[in-house]
Amino acid sequence: MIDAKAIRVIVFNCYLLYGRGVLVIKNIIENVAVELLRQAVTKLPPDVKEALQRAHREEESEVGKTQLEAILNNVELAEKTSTPMCQDTGVIIFYVKAGAQAKDLDKIKEAIINATRRATKEVPLRPNSVGIFTRKNTGDNTGRYIPYINWDVISGDTIELTAFPKGGGSENICQLGMIRPGDGLNGLKKFVVDTMLKAGGKACPPNILGVGVGGGADIAMKIAKAALLRPINQPNPDPKVAKLEKELYEALNMTGIGPMGLGGKFTVLGVNVDYANRHPASYPVAVAGQCWAARRASARIHLDGTVEYLTHKVR
């Protein structure tokens, strides 16, 4: 049975969608994008926070433990005061899964740019967009190609947004290696370990590493970065890849680099691997570094305007 109230709601939604639909969905996308940036920089996703808590419990180095404790205190304070957990709020990156039947797909880019400007003032975010030739900071986190949007078209009528503000310190340890196909998996393992050894404490460990293999140079790095979106308590569904992730995780935590490079057991919180098929002659391996402030937040917007937040609980 449908009561009068339900009918009113349906009629109102029809009005929103087909009456002034274009404007409304666009506004929802913009508001959701601002909220996702706020969630991402002020609150860690539960899997990262749990991994930090576990590292704090299990860290054997006293100095390492002090760093994990300081990180956890800082995370709590940031959450409580709704303040960015780190002064570097990163370069703004979004991942969009656009449903082919969704409305306003051509307005998403504009909505995300507006949202980035608004979030810079409202959250606030540190302005981190500098012109290559002008050396000028635009002051609002926008500029050529920035915020950067990774697009994916999916079936259905929903729009899924992920905000991924990426810090500079961890970006600077990213590496791409075109290793010899003959060295194969062993070459990959050595490359990942060497990348971490070279990074030492520079990327604010404990780090999360995204590893992308195959495809081509750009594809490997794209896959490596996207792998950082997967919660670290979810191993790759392919058991062979999951085994490699575990093996790398254990190896990297034998380096002794430890929290903040001050020594200890926890150099990484997780290693996420993904792969593409490769050309017979090439074997690209990309490592994308992430700091302890592993910020990401996602939401799904439905055609009727309802919003599901996927990574964070909404107050």
Next chain:
Amino acid sequence: MAVYKLKTPISEEDVRKLKVNDVIYITGTMVTARDSAHKRALEFFKEEKPLPIDLQGLAVFHCGPIVRKEDEKWTVIAAGPTTSTRMDIFEDEFIKAFKVRVVIGKGGMGKRTTEGMKKYGAVYGAFTGGAAVLAAKAIKNVEGVEWFDLGMPEALWILDVEEFGPLIVAIDTHGNNLFENVQKEVEGNKQKIYERLGV
């Protein structure tokens, strides 16, 4: 790993008691200084011009804070440490000239600074990278700002702090450098890891 709570001005004798791996908390006056401020301070010293603030016994913080001005009053919003190695080319001279006793930053410093700290009596305190909210919470008041012409991140921010820390003593006055020790250990572990992975 002993824990010390230090109040500024800190004496040379007090910092000479500290050892690598100790934890310190600082109460009193801390001054931020990055590359440009170090450079200008040393130029002032050379020209025998006095600095806007006497740094003897104070802590210097490698930090470019985010500071907001409301009703003529400055408030620190975020104040995480910056990478200290950039100041390696100035720090030994800086300690010698101004007698600062604690240098705070992230990532550690090199041989030249380690030698300077041994000779002139200062320690390096590592503050957790990115922990900007924790740092801002310990800053009770902005006492003043000097050399603002250098820009907000590079200016000398004079901060009144309460139990600022935890700071890990990573370089002491005995020539020990924790980051170098960890580096050596990591080098030593490399072969073991390769063997385990079969590479």
